[in-house]
Amino acid sequence: MNPGIGSAEERRQELALRVRRPLPGPRQIAVVSMKGGVGKTTVTALLGLVLAEHRGDRIIALDANPDAGTLAERLTGKTDSTVRDLLDGIGDLRSLSDVARFTTLAGRLQVLASEQDPARSEAFDRAEYERVCAVLARFYNVVVTDSGTGMVHSAMDGTLALANGLVVVGSLTIDGASRAAKTLDWLVAHGHGRMVERAVVVLSGDRTSKEIDTDLLVGHFSARCRAVVVVPHDPHLATGGRIELGALRTATSDAFLEIAALVADDFADEPVVAPRVDVLAGRPGDGA
Numbered sequence: 302m303n304p305g306i307g308s309a310e311e312r313r314q315e316l317a318l319r320v321r322r323p324l325p326g327p328r329q330i331a332v333v334s335m336k337g338g339v340g341k342t343t344v345t346a347l348l349g350l351v352l353a354e355h356r357g358d359r360i361i362a363l364d365a366n367p368d369a370g371t372l373a374e375r376l377t378g379k380t381d382s383t384v385r386d387l388l389d390g391i392g393d394l395r396s397l398s399d400v401a402r403f404t405t406l407a408g409r410l411q412v413l414a415s416e417q418d419p420a421r422s423e424a425f426d427r428a429e430y431e432r433v434c435a436v437l438a439r440f441y442n443v444v445v446t447d448s449g450t451g452m453v454h455s456a457m458d459g460t461l462a463l464a465n466g467l468v469v470v471g472s473l474t475i476d477g478a479s480r481a482a483k484t485l486d487w488l489v490a491h492g493h494g495r496m497v498e499r500a501v502v503v504l505s506g507d508r509t510s511k512e513i514d515t516d517l518l519v520g521h522f523s524a525r526c527r528a529v530v531v532v533p534h535d536p537h538l539a540t541g542g543r544i545e546l547g548a549l550r551t552a553t554s555d556a557f558l559e560i561a562a563l564v565a566d567d568f569a570d571e572p573v574v575a576p577r578v579d580v581l582a583g584r585p586g587d588g589a
Contacts, residue, residue: 336480340505364415373414427459
């Protein structure tokens, strides 16, 4: 007898179909948090990996952290080339292979590392972020941005201005949950209320507090945003080392498949026009 697939596998297949929905144009997903250490880079990495695993188009994860971000290290172990190197040669980028000289590969996911020299990375401002995104939008279908924790940093301003989707990361601790809520408050106060309504909140279980009522916390964020996903504790992620999809527990893989499906659900029907930015001068123009 063949009883067929179980309910859990049927659910995974349904989520995978949602992840693979067609895109009418390039999309940019911002992963943000006002607090460091809550799993923002981990969420960015795994969201990118799951999207790349299930979709047939081009996905890139961009580390826009001005403080020597660790996205590339967590995904590939390499930071030979960075976003600063790409900016230095941006006028010569004519093809996907030209851009790929500055990226590394994790499975099917392309990764663009942040600058590791603090003296150079601080110069990564909004105008330069927009120039990078204008190039990436020409060659990639989805850009997932790992932002810094400085909400008032110029690059963050550019991240939010160009984002089509938002993922806000917190944790199952008092400070992690509080900072996630304050992140939403800040976004609303600065004119991003609509984006907050459509946001997905991810609560990481790698750190927990006994004082936290998870159901109450999920209810709080559910009233403010489109969806909330709790990622269970996973020994592979808790080490802070290199991330491998195959090393995750099943419950963790399922949680990130759900996050990817929720992000894909919000892909609009109308095409998105990539920002027209002069890649040489950083001004609006025809150069992009």
